[in-house]
Amino acid sequence: MSRSPALGRSRQLLVSCGLSLAATVAAIPALGAEVMTIAYGPLEVSVPLAELENYARTGKLTGELSRYRGLLSPEQQADLRQALNQRVDMSPTLVSQIAYSKTGDAVLKRLGAFIKSKDASNGLTALRATVVQAAASSEGLTLLNLMRKFPTREIQVDVASGVKLATEVTTLLAQGDRMVLAVEAEAQREMSQDAPVQSLADLRQSGPYRWDTYRLDLKDERTLGDFARNRQIPLDIYMPQGLKDGPASVVLFSHGIASDRNSLLYLAKHLASHGIAIAVPEHVGSNDAKFQQFFDGVGDPPEPREAIDRPLDLSFVLDHLTQLAQTDSRFRGKINLDQVTAIGQSFGGYTVLALGGAELNFSSLNQACVAGEPRSFLNISLLLQCRIAELKGISVKLADPRVKAVMAINPLTSQVFSQAGLEKVAVPTLVVASSGDFIVPPSEEQLRPFTWLKVPQRYLAVMRNATHFSVLEPPAPGDKALPLPANLGGPDVKLTQGYMAALSVAFVKCHGAGDPAFEPYLSASYARRLSQPAVPLSLVKRISADELERAAKAVAGSD
Structure with missing residues (x-):
């Protein structure tokens, strides 16, 4: 399965945005998310975080996740596992400084539109609290660790907003x-x-x-x-x-x-x-x-x-x-x-x-x-x-x-x-x-x-x-x-x-x-x-x- 240049760079663009995120260094204890709820219009699907952790560790789709095996190609499954484990080495201080800058605030606010708290409110504040906890932990700043540190039991992912953003990125590229x-x-x-031009010098x-x-x-x-x-x-x-x-x-x-x-x-x-x-x-x-x-x-x-x-x-x-x-x-x-x-x-x-x-x-x-x-x-x-x-x-x-x-x-x-x-x-x-x-x-x-x-x-x-x-x-x-x-x-x-x-x-x-x-x-x-x-x-x-x-x-x- 071949990838289009635009699709490949859209993934790179989203990774680069992730490099721009940061959060407060305040030592607020994270409750830790247990469930990720994926919402698409009136439909909601809940996946235990433990199953994502198991998949990231072993590469095996189990439990609720196994029901969606047919929706992901082997390449997409490999991409998902890599994305869950990919670590970005950034110090908590650096993360904090960027997040509380105007640039970091703008980026987090946009991401918070489709990564939300349980009450479906914008996840800006939760994301700020989360990324510093992840950056300061021994596991480091990974997508999976961000989920672990999210300060509510449930993370809501607004798929429609995410798909809209991804489509806009891919179209632009x-x-x-x-x-x-x-x-x-x-x-x-x-x-x-x-x-x-054959006789021209090689400048x-x-x-x-x-x-x-x-x-x-x-x-x-x-x-x-x-x-x-x-x-x-x-x-x-x-x-x-x-x-x-x-x-x-x-x-x-x-x-x-x-x-x-x-x-x-x-x-x-x-x-x-x-x-x-x-x-x-x-x-x-x-x-x-x-x-x-x-x-x-x-x-x-x-x-x-x-x-x-x-x-x-x-x-x-x-x-x-x-x-x-x-x-x-x-x-x-x-x-x-x-x-x-x-x-x-x-x-x-x-x-x-x-x-x-x-x-x-x-x-x-x-x-x-x-x-x-x-x-x-x-x-x-x-x-x-x-x-x-x-x-x-x-x-x-x-x-x-x-x-x-x-x-x-x-x-x-x-x-x-x-x-x-x-x-x-x-x-x-x-x-x-x-x-x-x-x-x-x-x-x-x-x-x-x-x-x-x-x-x-x-x-x-x-x-x-x-x-x-x-x-x-x-x-x-x-x-x-x-x-x-x-x-x-x-x-x-x-x-x-x-x-x-x-x-x-x-x-x-x-x-x-x-x-x-x-x-x-x-x-x-x-x-x-x-x-x-x-x-x-x-x-x-x-x-x-x-x-x-x-x-x-x-x-x-x-x-």
């Missing part, structure tokens, strides 16, 4: 798959119009330059209107040695949330080897250290103002580079600040789009969010986007005219910018999407939004089978702010990193440095040349909203 197929079809059409290979690394600690103490900064900005600079063709173009990097300035280290070094100066700041208000303090219970969660602070970090770095280019012999005459590109991933993708001219759209956020929570639970990135709605009333200019091009990898865009805000991007733009990204779903956050861009020099690269984490450096052992399964990087991160290396060199050289000789590298044909079967790569310069919507509707029409 299937629509994303169809949209990716539409992009791949457009790439095939564009290939017929491309110039031959995945390192360039001829060595580089020096400089580490600086900056502080921005400006007040912009009523927005006070007082912001530390650690900065790494990778400066190519022995440049022969004049000063180096400059690239600014912006890392994602709960990440740091080493997350794209391979890309910084690769670009430096091609004679490009790289400036990599750390966004201290939303980096991995900030999240680790929060998870350890010794710090506050990141603030919505990060959506303002991050672009301002990059602009301040440009200010400082301008000063260094005039006063510091290490940089004087060696960097060209008329040739600046910004590259960011995830929240960093949002950051560089804002620098490129995209404008915050609070009207769109207010429609998509209620009291800081998303109306739709399917798009996890809305949990972050809706928090940005709290910034309404703050007016700070984020666009920086010194930035001549932006490369946004897995950016979140749909509501924080919407069409009205994204249309304002005024510089060449490369958007990168991963088909298996369940954190920032490509259909909602990159594919549709790409059609909103009006700038003539725009490109969309799609990596099939890649995930939100495929382009990142693997975290060092013991350096994880977020506990993520090892397989979330996708099939082969070396492939995806190679794609990013080649595309970034071509994009920066072509649109940051203004060298038209690199335009052929930004083509469907060159992407096909790079593409490998495990993670197929496609690149297009155009695709219409109508084409994507027809692809999405084909999913609904086939059900």
